[in-house]
Amino acid sequence: MRKISKLHFITTSAALAEQACRGGVDWIQLRLKNVSYEEYRKVALEVQDVCKRYNATLIINDLPRLALDINADGVHLGKEDIMTPEEEAALLAGGHIIGCTTNTLEDILHFKNKPVSYLGLGPFRHTTTKQNLSPILGLGGYKNIMESLRTSSQKLPPVIAIGGIILYDIPSLFETGIHGIALSGAIGNASDISAKAAEFTKLVNDPTASNDPWGNSDAQTRDIIAGGIGEIIGNITFN
Ligand SMILES: Cc1ncc(COP(=O)(O)OP(=O)(O)O)c(N)n1
Numbered sequence: 001m002r003k004i005s006k007l008h009f010i011t012t013s014a015a016l017a018e019q020a021c022r023g024g025v026d027w028i029q030l031r032l033k034n035v036s037y038e039e040y041r042k043v044a045l046e047v048q049d050v051c052k053r054y055n056a057t058l059i060i061n062d063l064p065r066l067a068l069d070i071n072a073d074g075v076h077l078g079k080e081d082i083m084t085p086e087e088e089a090a091l092l093a094g095g096h097i098i099g100c101t102t103n104t105l106e107d108i109l110h111f112k113n114k115p116v117s118y119l120g121l122g123p124f125r126h127t128t129t130k131q132n133l134s135p136i137l138g139l140g141g142y143k144n145i146m147e148s149l150r151t152s153s154q155k156l157p158p159v160i161a162i163g164g165i166i167l168y169d170i171p172s173l174f175e176t177g178i179h180g181i182a183l184s185g186a187i188g189n190a191s192d193i194s195a196k197a198a199e200f201t202k203l204v205n206d207p208t209a210s211n212d213p214w215g216n217s218d219a220q221t222r223d224i225i226a227g228g229i230g231e232i233i234g235n236i237t238f239n
């Protein structure tokens with residue numbers, strides 16, 4: 001099985017995947033909603049072509065059947081996603097990656113001794129990329145969960161943080177003990193996708209490197225930080 005990357009880029013098209021791979025991304029999750037199986041398959045084959053050219057891992061979101069059909073590297077499944085025992089057996093027999101979604105410590109502990117390759121844990125903060133979000137964890141949630149995992153000494157799959165993550169979050173998130181991050185908007189909505197992908201790739205591989213969010217980031221990143229500061233100031237009451 002392929003090594004679990006520290007940076008998972010979630011995308012909807014081969015064009016976006018290609019720009020991200022050009023910037024150094026080596027793990028692509030294709031996530032399409034409200035499309036037919038045939039349409040999903042068509043885009044998946046295009047993205048698979050990109051992944052093969054860049055030697056990147058391809059994960060199919062939601063559909064184990066499609067992952068098997070096109071022989072993708074793996075599948076990502078949420079709590080509501082369905083995998084038949086036959087699909088699970090075929091994925092495992094083929095050495096495919098199986099990633100699953102979690103939101104709590106209990107969710108994570110449920111995967112003890114299960115043949116799961118990694119666990120997406122989130123959401124970190126609010127995001128418009130996904131609807132019907134589970135409760136937001138924030139940095140405090142990750143700190144608590146990762147600390148409990150350290151002391152529990154259970155052998156569990158590596159944890160991938162997800163949900164509204166921007167460049168600025170990387171040092172503190174990695175400090176909690178997560179293995180990696182998954183994101184869509186922070187790269188996919190950037191004005192220069194390859195350049196942003198390169199910034200993320202560099203920082204996930206050296207999360208302690210200095211990262212000045214005001215000095216070197218784009219307007220999107222600064223808006224999110226400014227929004228956070230605005231919320232904090234808004235919560236202060238003056239007598
Ligand atoms: C790495 C990673 N973690 C979590 C998710 C969310 O999956 P899911 O809960 O099934 O939600 P959808 O992505 O299907 O809307 C993910 N995709 N990737």
Ligand SMILES: Cc1ncsc1CCOP(=O)(O)O
Pocket residue numbers: 010122123126127128129130162163164165182183184185186
């Ligand atoms: C799929 C998913 N699951 C939890 S948050 C999320 C969306 C991640 O995308 P973004 O990085 O744009 O918030």
Ligand SMILES: [Mg+2]
Pocket residue numbers: 061062076077078081
């Ligand atoms: Mg899903």
